[in-house]
């Protein structure tokens with residue numbers, strides 16, 4: 131009887147329980163395997179905190195948000211324990227040996243793919259699945275969690291429309307997505323935003339203000355500006371690059387300290403950029419602006435049917451991979467087909483929005499501003 135371990139790592143996302151259920155049920159029913167869950171991602175793997183994933187444990191979890199296993203952002207090779215950082219890889223290898231684990235299934239985003247590759251290279255048999263609301267994992271059409279978050283963000287934008295319209299205001303709505311603009315672009319388009327700002331396209335606050343003013347001149351005294359949390363202005367980009375270049379050029383400690391302070395300030399300002407953008411827009415357009423940060427609401431709650439389907443399909447395929455001794459792969463969808471992709475082709479790569487993506491072209495066709503002329 132093969133024994134497989136399952137863990138969820140990184141930020142939680144809708145569809146994780148559907149995937150755990152599919153991996154487990156398929157492994158047990160189709161292949162007669164034993165399934166063990168590790169609590170709280172790689173930390174639970176290092177600390178040997180396990181839970182038996184039998185039929186009873188896997189029952190009734192399909193529609194539940196989050197992850198029944200718990201999650202963390204810990205890395206196997208850099209794990210904080212107390213005030214020290216340890217390489218937990220040898221302990222993890224020992225734990226897996228004691229449990230007679232034949233394979234480890236890691237459900238996660240970009241960081242998890244990297245950590246999984248590390249464990250594969252250390253000698254474990256690893257298979258992964260791509261989950262994240264950010265949709266930024268390379269080599270897969272889509273990640274589970276994205277569709278649910280897209281629905282939540284779109285509904286929020288729908289609701290913001292009526293209040294923006296009633297008060298003749300600009301609503302600047304910040305959407306998650308880390309350094310990829312998929313969620314902002316998708317929700318912005320689906321929700322009928324007037325401006326969409328993405329990390330892939332550094333914006334000019336003046337151009338955003340002009341887009342809003344143009345709408346006002348055309349008779350629409352309200353605007354919805356969707357900002358991806360990773361978006362930044364051209365001004366910031368230039369300032370940051372200048373400081374980085376200056377840092378390389380000098381060895382003078384006073385000058386270096388001054389540059390470092392400038393870099394820190396640039397980072398701080400970047401973090402509060404949504405509020406700053408709203409202020410800039412108020413000043414430039416003479417319209418009132420309000421900020422809504424959607425935050426973790428986008429990650430919570432029940433998974434959409436599309437995410438349940440994707441997670442279930444991929445999860446079932448994982449059990450087949452393990453049965454065939456096919457390891458070192460992420461189970462992905464490419465052109466709608468379920469395929470194994472070598473982990474070293476995925477780890478360390480981020481799928482951002484290509485500038486010629488059809489959604490970008492659609493924005494341009496509809497006259498939706500992307501924050502540049």
Ligand code: F6P
Nearest residue numbers: 141239262263264306307308429
């Ligand atoms: O990766 C998913 C995500 O929700 C990102 O969109 C966001 O930047 C990040 O996680 C937030 O992380 P945390 O929940 O640790 O604050």
